[in-house]
Amino acid sequence: xxxxxxxxxxxxxxxxxxxxxxxxxxxxxxxxxxxxxxxxxxxxxxxxxxxxxxxxxxxxxxxxxxxxxxxxxxxxxxxxxxxxxxxxxxxxxxxxxxxxxxxxxxxxxxxxxxxxxxxxxxxxxxxxxxxxxxxxxxxxxxxxxxxxxxxxxxxxxxxxxxxxxxxxxxxxxxxxxxxxxxxxxxxxxxxxxxxxxxxxxxxxxxxxxxxxxxxxxxxxxxxxxxxxxxxxxxxxxxxxxxxxxxxxxxxxxxxxxxxxxxxxxxxxxxxxxxxxxxxxxxxxx
Amino acid sequence: xxxxxxxxxxxxxxxxxxxxxxxxxxxxxxxxxxxxxxxxxxxxxxxxxxxxxxxxxxxxxxxxxxxxxxxxxxxxxxxxxxxxxxxxxxxxxxxxxxxxxxxxxxxxxxxxxxxxxxx
Amino acid sequence: xxxxxxxxxxxxxxxxxxxxxxxxxxxxxxxxxxxxxxxxxxxxxxxxxxxxxxxxxxxxxxxxxxxxxxxxxxxxxxxxxxxxxxxxxxxxxxxxxxxxxxxxxxxxxxxxxxxxxxxxxxxxxxxxxxxxxxxxxxxxxxxxxxxxxxxxxxxxxxxxxxxxxxxxxxxxxxxxxxxxxxxxxxxxxxxxxxxxxxxxxxxxxxxxxxxxxxxxxxxxxxxxxxxxxxxxxxxxxxxxxxxxxxxxxxxxxxxxxxxxxxxxxxxxxxxxxxxxxxxx
Numbered sequence: 077x078x079x080x081x082x083x084x085x086x087x088x089x090x091x092x093x094x095x096x097x098x099x100x101x102x103x104x105x106x107x108x109x110x111x112x113x114x115x116x117x118x119x120x121x122x123x124x125x126x127x128x129x130x131x132x133x134x135x136x137x138x139x140x141x142x143x144x145x146x147x148x149x150x151x152x153x154x155x156x157x158x159x160x161x162x163x164x165x166x167x168x169x170x171x172x173x174x175x176x177x178x179x180x181x182x183x184x185x186x187x188x189x190x191x192x193x194x195x196x197x198x199x200x201x202x203x204x205x206x207x208x209x210x211x212x213x214x215x216x217x218x219x220x221x222x223x224x225x226x227x228x229x230x231x232x233x234x235x236x237x238x239x240x241x242x243x244x245x246x247x248x249x250x251x252x253x254x255x256x257x258x259x260x261x262x263x264x265x266x267x268x269x270x271x272x273x274x275x276x277x278x279x280x281x282x283x284x285x286x287x288x289x290x291x292x293x294x295x296x297x298x299x300x301x302x303x304x305x306x307x308x309x310x311x312x313x314x315x316x317x318x319x320x321x322x323x324x325x326x327x328x329x330x331x332x333x334x335x336x337x338x339x340x341x342x343x344x345x346x347x348x349x350x351x352x353x354x355x356x357x358x359x360x361x
Numbered sequence: 362x363x364x365x366x367x368x369x370x371x372x373x374x375x376x377x378x379x380x381x382x383x384x385x386x387x388x389x390x391x392x393x394x395x396x397x398x399x400x401x402x403x404x405x406x407x408x409x410x411x412x413x414x415x416x417x418x419x420x421x422x423x424x425x426x427x428x429x430x431x432x433x434x435x436x437x438x439x440x441x442x443x444x445x446x447x448x449x450x451x452x453x454x455x456x457x458x459x460x461x462x463x464x465x466x467x468x469x470x471x472x473x474x475x476x477x478x479x480x
Numbered sequence: 481x482x483x484x485x486x487x488x489x490x491x492x493x494x495x496x497x498x499x500x501x502x503x504x505x506x507x508x509x510x511x512x513x514x515x516x517x518x519x520x521x522x523x524x525x526x527x528x529x530x531x532x533x534x535x536x537x538x539x540x541x542x543x544x545x546x547x548x549x550x551x552x553x554x555x556x557x558x559x560x561x562x563x564x565x566x567x568x569x570x571x572x573x574x575x576x577x578x579x580x581x582x583x584x585x586x587x588x589x590x591x592x593x594x595x596x597x598x599x600x601x602x603x604x605x606x607x608x609x610x611x612x613x614x615x616x617x618x619x620x621x622x623x624x625x626x627x628x629x630x631x632x633x634x635x636x637x638x639x640x641x642x643x644x645x646x647x648x649x650x651x652x653x654x655x656x657x658x659x660x661x662x663x664x665x666x667x668x669x670x671x672x673x674x675x676x677x678x679x680x681x682x683x684x685x686x687x688x689x690x691x692x693x694x695x696x697x698x699x700x701x702x703x704x705x706x707x708x709x710x711x712x713x714x715x716x717x718x719x720x721x722x723x724x725x726x727x728x729x730x731x732x733x734x735x736x737x738x739x740x741x742x743x744x745x746x747x748x749x750x751x752x753x754x755x756x757x758x759x760x
Contacts (some may be wrong), residue, residue, distance in 0.1 A: 077452050088646050089491005114647030115489050117671040156578050174578030213648045213682035220408035247490045248516045271732040272519040282618045301730035330699045410559025410574040417562050442569045
């Protein structure tokens with residue numbers, strides 16, 4: 077059975093992607109899935125060559141045949157999302173793909189078409205295959221896209237007999253996060269000792285509990301506020317969640333990323349500690 | 362009676378899928394005619410609500426029993442609405458193997474969601 | 481004037497910038513449109529003057545009229561309504577509230593029921609300062625409705641600051657719609673630069689005026705400055721990272737109250753962006 081591990085954070089900037097990258101060198105049967113589609117950063121650190129590209133089709137959007145359109149305006153008044161103007165111009169940003177306009181048009185002037193809104197890439201890297209995606213800016217990074225990235229990651233894992241998939245999830249709590257956490261073996265939540273960090277952590281925990289996912293927490297940069305770190309630990313203890321790792325703030329961590337190096341491959345002492353190795357053992361189990 | 366099994370490929374020798382709502386295929390075994398057919402699972406590319414859609418596909422085909430690895434809360438609710446029974450299989454088996462396990466009454470019936478997700 | 485503050489990547493200090501800039505100004509309105517993870521209210525104290533439910537609708541089927549023809553299920557693109565032969569199942573958190581199922585129902589068996597997708601809060605921070613934020617209920621698919629509600633409420637404000645959601649998704653597009661100027665909050669790390677480029681691409685596609693504040697400027701490298709120069713993008717300010725700042729923010733305090741350096745930075749940004757319009 078494939079070991080699917082997802083790394084998420086409620087708040088952005090907690091160090092999720094840097095930590096995900098740090099875990100990678102410790103696995104030799106890996107497929108990487110970068111599901112943080114709004115900020116697909118893993119491939120900045122982990123370069124790869126493209127093996128395959130697939131178009132990603134978002135939901136369908138309406139296309140108007142102006143030869144048939146009689147400007148009755150029924151589509152404009154029926155649209156609940158203000159996606160069709162009075163002059164019958166479609167605002168694709170606002171459109172949610174419900175097809176009501178196609179249904180109400182009396183002259184069959186509207187038809188729904190697949191819209192390619194991005195691409196999914198399968199790359200070959202020194203650590204194994206990596207699947208990531210790019211969207212046209214402004215387009216919705218949906219649960220569907222995350223699901224397709226994960227699906228391709230699974231296909232590649234089966235095809236190449238690899239037993240672990242590591243998923244870099246998105247920050248937040250919306251459907252792209254939900255899609256990243258469903259059906260995983262383990263979830264790792266990365267948080268930071270700030271008032272925002274704790275606030276957002278609570279929302280993620282709520283989500284995790286709703287989907288009954290096994291989760292452990294990493295408090296990153298814990299020494300920026302020992303009191304906040306303690307508050308987080310107390311909260312997690314109340315929620316029956318384990319803090320599996322506490323990382324100190326280390327300028328070398330940021331420096332290594334700036335030098336495009338994976339932090340755990342540099343001389344940062346933390347990554348030679350027993351705590352780190354215990355954590356890797358847990359991930360492998 | 363028709364039994365559906367989540368599958369990775371489109372034949373009965375394939376390995377079973379490790380997901381229900383977004384499995385690649387469903388293999389439908391017809392116990393009256395003793396035959397297998399396969400159905401591509403179009404729910405797998407749904408933006409959301411794949412569980413409900415997958416069940417509808419099977420419900421509309423007249424399936425009465427599904428064999429699954431796990432079930433999210435929506436899928437379970439939909440299965441109950443369609444009055445389809447669900448049984449849980451161990452992974453890493455083939456479709457035929459889990460079907461035999463079902464007939465040998467070795468698969469547990471699912472009443473509560475194994476709760477591994479929604480959208 | 482309507483000004484959006486955005487970032488490609490989370491954690492660059494966008495909310496820090498928004499709440500401190502807002503607090504620095506004499507007279508302004510701030511809306512926090514990051515409804516999934518609103519944070520601004522953790523730093524701004526004031527009086528709650530209004531709390532509003534943001535509603536969507538989902539379908540309710542009248543079993544007496546329904547004959548289980550299945551047309552609603554065939555129509556729904558979101559798999560929110562699933563008809564069986566004996567009953568119709570509705571998954572209301574999947575419903576996008578498009579009205580389609582009711583339209584296609586030949587028996588008029590479908591009506592709509594209200595559901596709260598989130599809340600909107602209005603806080604009076606001081607006589608001339610109003611702050612609004614929204615909160616999306618966990619599990620709901622989209623916060624766009626709440627963002628639109630916040631913007632509608634504040635459409636006539638003189639000086640509006642919009643703390644936008646991170647990233648470049650449709651929530652961000654909804655938040656920056658109709659703004660006069662956008663401030664991108666970026667960091668000088670490789671991830672920060674890469675994510676900022678995505679925001680730049682979005683703003684250029686929309687034809688918006690924008691400038692950049694490089695936060696935590698002493699962490700990272702100089703690549704970002706080369707990029708800004710090459711692309712002729714205005715660099716509004718550089719703000720350094722200080723562990724002291726992190727500690728202060730960690731406790732929910734405003735940096736302008738503890739650091740003259742930071743206060744000066746806000747003054748500079750206000751002057752550059754607002755020109756003669758700012759009051760201090």
